[in-house]
Amino acid sequence: MGFMLERIESKIEFFEAYDLLTLEKKIAEQIENNRALLLDVHAISHTTTFHPLHNKMLYSAVVHFKGKQT
Numbered sequence: 001m002g003f004m005l006e007r008i009e010s011k012i013e014f015f016e017a018y019d020l021l022t023l024e025k026k027i028a029e030q031i032e033n034n035r036a037l038l039l040d041v042h043a044i045s046h047t048t049t050f051h052p053l054h055n056k057m058l059y060s061a062v063v064h065f066k067g068k069q070t
Contacts (some may be wrong), residue, residue: 011039018057
């Protein structure tokens with residue numbers, strides 16, 4: 001049985017929260033986790049929308065991580 005390790009070159013993650021502070025914390029935590037995988041933030045996109053069922057704003061973000069160039 002063979003065991004192969006492959007490097008992750010690109011990874012996209014989605015986040016959402018009902019306040020910006022929580023969204024920032026989620027993203028920052030995942031940035032730290034992905035550093036262990038040798039991934040850096042390449043791009044971030046975000047949006048805000050009103051969630052009528054919760055009667056609150058819903059903040060969402062997409063973070064694109066790419067492998068570090070060595």
